[in-house]
Amino acid sequence: MRFQDRAVLVTGGGSGIGQQVCHAAAREGARVAVGDLDLARAQATAEEIRRNGGEAHAIEVDVADPASAARFVEAAEAALGRLDVLVNSAGIREIVSVLDLPFEEWQRVIGVNLTGTFLTSQAFARRLVAQGRPGQIVNLASTLGLMAAPKRAAYTASKHGVVGLTRQMALELGDKGIRVNAVAPGVVRTPLTERYFQDPAYAQMIRDIHALGRWAEPDEIARAILFLASEENGFITGAVLTVDGGWTAGKRM
Template structure:
């Protein structure tokens, strides 16, 4: 198994893509640290892994709070015995025009999405460097980290920031044995986007905008994340892997 006895830490691990990363990593032999602001749901994911014979520990995690982040990384290392992979999956979005977007909402989205990627990455990398160990970081970007869409100013800015941060960390940390990559998902059916799919007309529109004629599922992105985290892909760093069913390839007219 690709992740046998390796420790995989996941932020935003209680739902959506993060949850799938936890479950799939565990099936590949990983020891999993499930970090999420919703501690009860994080424990549900960890319990599901343990019920299948895997090893998992849940942590309440606020990715915007340095003390909480440090406690998560240190606690995960203590519980799992090592640090190998960090997946930054925690994130939020807004729906508001540039003209109507409140400063508070702008700040909230950038803090969780961008600072909430930086702080766990920094804490994780510091521990690895101090211990002279190698590791992998995989960030969750978005197709809106390389393009734009209406009414997503904060989200688009934050995900562009995640792409830039991924490249910067890859550049700085590569010689220390830490690879940093990102996955840029397209439209994925998660709790964050579920309301789109409850409208049959909207669902049909989404299908039609993809070259594949379908939207993505969390499993599609989790597979890509774990691909980037594999030790076998040791020459990949600073990459942004677009997994979007052809969303950014072109639009059907």
């Protein structure tokens, strides 16, 4: 198994894509730290992994808080005995026009999606460098880190920032043995996006914008994340893997 006895830390691990990363990593032998702002959700995910014979530990984390991000990495290392892979999956979004977007909402989205990715990655990388150990970081970007969509100013800005941060960290950390990559999903059906699918017309629109004629499921994105994190891809760093069912390939006219 690709992740046998390796320590995998996941933020946003209590639901959605992050939760599927936790399960997929555990199935491949990883020891998992399930980080989430909602500790009950993290505990439920960790408990399910343990019921299935894996090892998982739930840790509360507010990725937008420097002290909390650092404590998450420290607690994960204490529980797992080592650090190998960090997956930054915690994320939120707004749906409001740029003209009406409140400053507080802008700060909240940027704080979780971009600043949170930076803070957790920095704490993780500092520990690896101090120990002289290699490692992998995989960030969750988005197709909206490559393009734009209506009423997503903060989310789009944050995900463009994640793409840039991924490349910057890859450049600075590569000679220390730390690879940094990102995935850019199209529309994925998760608790964050579930409201989209309750409107049949909107659900059909989602199908229409993807060349494959459907949206993604969280486990499909999880598999792409683990592909980037695996040792068999040791020469990939600074990459943004688009996993979007052909959304960005072009428009049907």
